[in-house]
Amino acid sequence: MSPMSEPRGLRAELEQLTTEAFRPELAEIDRLPTLDIAQLMNGEDAGVADAVARRLPEIAAAIDAIADRMARGGRLIYAGAGTAGRLGVLDASECPPTFNTDPSQVVGLIAGGPEAMVTSVEGAEDSKELARDDLDALGLAPLDTVVGISASGRTPYAIGAVEHARALGALTVGLACNDGSALAAAAEHGVEIVVGPELLTGSTRLKAGTAQKLVLNMLSTITMIRLGKTYGNLMVDVRASNDKLRARSRRIVALATGATDEEIERALTETGGEVKNAILVILARVDGPTAARLLAESGGHLRAALVTAVG
Template structure:
């Protein structure tokens, strides 16, 4: 078992990380007018999309691999600590209402558990063993994907999750914001979005957090596009769980079909409120049961179902 790093070792390690670098030119930032600080911060943020753009080939390769596994029934599992873990939980929690995924299909693990979403859990991020236990509780398997998230790329919890998942035959992705990171090196797909030193030294909830959010948006959204969860740029698998989403469902059916309100209501009734099924009812001129069967046979891909029903 590897011994824990000493405080001196850890300080030396942090000194070597781009995300932890001190910027002398900002040492007087607290004396600037508020508008000037806001301009500085906005300028820093503007550099993030360019850093993500440089990683697009790696991001796309990871997405294709994730989608292939999820099409076989696999899960997408994020694992991280602190801000990185919270971003993973956030992305996972938004998939059921947006894409009608099962709550277990996209999962966010944060070191220390749900309590760590709102408060610090001492020592949790330093434990590879905790990551292994969290994954074992999910019964990780070969069709699953585990995405380790860590701005520094050195967080033991994220690295431990990737190492253990890989040993179980799962697909692994390492998302970090430093070049040559241990996390990216441990994963089959390494994504290193190097955004540079932060406005506040070491505050990786800033540019690094923004970069991670942008990449996670891509991983989940484009994977769901590949899985047939959209029709063009319409969220046809949206779950209508409140008044706003019910109104959005009707609007999506209208945009996809151009049908009149009365026909939309009829189709949604036949489809038990399922947007994708209602669209197929209208565009293929079939009943709800037939539309549901065509979608099942096409693996949920509306374009394929339309082709089969025409």
């Protein structure tokens, strides 16, 4: 193979991708007033939610499969490069404070490691072997789920992660922004959110990145709802690690119970600040240890524990 043949082949491949398409009608965008450019961007973004809506059945099926495995002790692992990898790391990092998950329960892998969060790591996204090594370092198991994320749907790191995970019996999801992607084809659950060409040619941190963020929000949030991490639309497993979250904890207990401030403080003190336990103490009129036992027996599902407590 000549030195030029591989870049030429890659260029031809990229030219076939919707996310890389050139839009001649925007060739003079740099000459427009700032407000006009902002209006163009806002109009582009407005269609992203509709693109996600067209794939809701596939997203829901993936969530049910993820929740089933996580309920049996599995982990949720995101794997991507560049923007896609950063979005995965972001979503994973927000699960512990939001849902009181262990940091090892939802994990974000980015090609090139932590350094790649803030700078480009040369060649990392092109390595399937690197993805396999990163998953092996986590001790990937069959109950785990690996979500490969790639706007193009052709990134070797994301595809390698999905292929390796599937070979080990783990659940796999491929999240891409082009139809007929290799990533979606490699995964058990393929989710392709086609948002169309970007405002800036090939800048998939824009609409494609927004679409990926929306889907990752769904994967983690609805999975946690299925796992009993919420009560209605209240974050009853929130971790009160700072003043704002401590205030939010009190407000959540108040919204769930309608109790007085004094009752709430007493319940939170009795349960060591655990919101879910405090709600159960107030609504079921049980003590802290009984609340903890009822929740343990219900797998952490507050609604089920309440049914058991009040008959």
